[in-house]
Amino acid sequence: xAEKPPAPGFETLAIHAGAAPDPVTGARSTPIYQTTAYVFDxxxxxxxxxxxxxxxxxxxxxxxxxxxxxxERVATLEGGRGAIAVASGHAAQLLAFFSxxxxxxxxxxxxxLYGGSITQFGRSFKKFGWDCVFVxxxxxxxxxxxxxxxxxxxxxxxLSNPTGVIVDLERIAEIAHEAGLLFxxxxxxxxxxxxxxxxxxxxxxxxxxxxxxxxxxxxxxGVVVDSGRFDxxxxxxxxxxxxxxxxxxxxxxxxxxxxxxxxxxGHAVGLRDLGATMAPLNAFLTITGIETLPLRMERHVANxxxxxxxxxxxxxxxxxxxxxxxxxxxxxxxxxxxPKGAGSVFTFGVKGGYEAGVALVEAVELFSHLANVGDTRxxxxxxxxxxxxxxxxxxxxxxxxxxxxxxxxxGLESIADIIGDLDQGLAKAxxx
Ligand SMILES: *Cc1c(COP(=O)(O)O)cnc(C)c1O
Numbered sequence: 001x002a003e004k005p006p007a008p009g010f011e012t013l014a015i016h017a018g019a020a021p022d023p024v025t026g027a028r029s030t031p032i033y034q035t036t037a038y039v040f041d042x043x044x045x046x047x048x049x050x051x052x053x054x055x056x057x058x059x060x061x062x063x064x065x066x067x068x069x070x071x072e073r074v075a076t077l078e079g080g081r082g083a084i085a086v087a088s089g090h091a092a093q094l095l096a097f098f099s100x101x102x103x104x105x106x107x108x109x110x111x112x113l114y115g116g117s118i119t120q121f122g123r124s125f126k127k128f129g130w131d132c133v134f135v136x137x138x139x140x141x142x143x144x145x146x147x148x149x150x151x152x153x154x155x156x157x158x159l160s161n162p163t164g165v166i167v168d169l170e171r172i173a174e175i176a177h178e179a180g181l182l183f184x185x186x187x188x189x190x191x192x193x194x195x196x197x198x199x200x201x202x203x204x205x206x207x208x209x210x211x212x213x214x215x216x217x218x219x220x221x222g223v224v225v226d227s228g229r230f231d232x233x234x235x236x237x238x239x240x241x242x243x244x245x246x247x248x249x250x251x252x253x254x255x256x257x258x259x260x261x262x263x264x265x266g267h268a269v270g271l272r273d274l275g276a277t278m279a280p281l282n283a284f285l286t287i288t289g290i291e292t293l294p295l296r297m298e299r300h301v302a303n304x305x306x307x308x309x310x311x312x313x314x315x316x317x318x319x320x321x322x323x324x325x326x327x328x329x330x331x332x333x334x335x336x337x338x339p340k341g342a343g344s345v346f347t348f349g350v351k352g353g354y355e356a357g358v359a360l361v362e363a364v365e366l367f368s369h370l371a372n373v374g375d376t377r378x379x380x381x382x383x384x385x386x387x388x389x390x391x392x393x394x395x396x397x398x399x400x401x402x403x404x405x406x407x408x409x410x411g412l413e414s415i416a417d418i419i420g421d422l423d424q425g426l427a428k429a430x431x432x
Contacts, residue, residue: 014077018072030287033066034280038057038059051248060277062267066284067085070223073290074207074290077193078187081260082225083225084270085278087279088221089188089206089209089221089222091274098270099269100241102129102240105150106150107121107151107155110160111134111136112165113155118134137156137172140168144179153181153182153183155184155186156172158195159338159345160400161345162405164322164330165330166323169200172201180234180237184205184206188212189212189373189374190343193340194301198227204227204230208222210222211372212374214285215296226266232254233254240265241261241262253265296376296412301324303344303411304322305341306415306419307422308324310422314423314426318404320349321348322346344409345374347407347408349404354403355432360382360406363425363429364422364424366417367379368380369381378411380406381406383401383407384402
């Protein structure tokens with residue numbers, strides 16, 4: 001029997017998955033299909049497209065050839081079956097929950113999440129009647145204790161922004177699956193180069209592609225990846241995928257599309273009705289960014305490790321929360337789930353609290369003071385005065401964004417310049 005050819009490596013897939021030379025022009029780089037709509041062959045072709053009987057393009061709110069390449073690329077890198085690219089990371093979270101939540105339903109999330117996600121889940125989702133219960137993810141049993149009959153999913157970040165908390169993905173997946181719940185992992189901070197949540201039981205992976213996937217701080221975007229392994233019919237919780245959909249002649253997504261049910265639903269219902277479509281130019285920029293993801297992540301991680309080790313010894317620094325440091329309580333989880341390094345975003349405590357944190361962000365020169373992460377450039381922010389200022393002080397501390405906390409996103413500049421800038425900034429902050 002002929003042996004199966006070896007699967008292409010991650011670096012190869014990051015450059016080639018989902019893309020081929022343009023069949024009409026031979027263009028090697030994926031074209032930006034800057035079009036709103038697509039001509040039908042004839043009336044029958046149009047009818048079968050609208051009935052979801054033929055795969056093809058109708059209108060760019062639903063699907064677009066440039067965006068499709070990105071979807072296939074990210075699905076492949078995450079080891080998933082299909083994906084839906086959307087306008088931002090928050091749109092990805094909205095679309096993921098929209099595909100199965102009903103008013104009165106509940107999901108459980110880690111309380112260590114990106115500040116914007118805590119607000120989205122805790123406040124805006126309430127307007128849809130979706131209730132999010134936050135628990136401390138350090139003890140996975142907290143998720144089991146919070147499960148109610150209306151609970152449908154568990155949501156965590158593989159590597160949390162900004163606290164760098166790493167959760168026990170495998171154990172939380174078991175708890176979710178024992179209760180027939182969907183396990184959703186935000187893999188933004190790790191990227192699929194560093195962490196593959198689906199290997200550990202994630203059913204859906206969501207990304208803010210705005211960060212490391214696009215990688216250059218120039219394109220907003222998000223993506224929902226479906227593993228294709230979740231049995232939507234195992235209980236009566238996921239009716240929008242198992243019951244007839246009136247808008248498509250009573251088609252049942254799971255029965256009709258099987259392991260692509262959520263991917264098709266996400267385009268045919270989610271993007272159709274929420275409209276949070278990714279622009280083709282942003283898809284192009286993100287595809288281009290992903291081609292160098294492995295190289296960039298290696299350097300991001302190496303630079304971050306060096307900065308974390310330097311700050312750990314720095315007299316103006318009271319603590320450093322980087323799982324790549326052996327002193328971190330997440331070091332063992334990092335070795336299991338993030339074998340290529342603990343990412344490049346982390347926090348540290350500056351001696352002198354709120355005032356020193358504000359003074360530091362004013363004093364740095366190479367670092368940009370802004371609300372983003374995962375750029376080629378090194379970035380700095382003081383969460384308590386910016387991203388987390390909407391939260392109460394208790395919520396700030398619970399989210400790892402107390403008054404003395406400074407968040408860094410270590411970029412790809414020369415390491416001596418990165419460390420030199422932090423040193424001069426900390427010296428100025430200490431002088432007050
Ligand atoms: C930035 C971010 C989001 C939100 O993504 P946007 O693209 O800004 O909408 C969600 N989760 C994490 C972990 C993030 O860092």
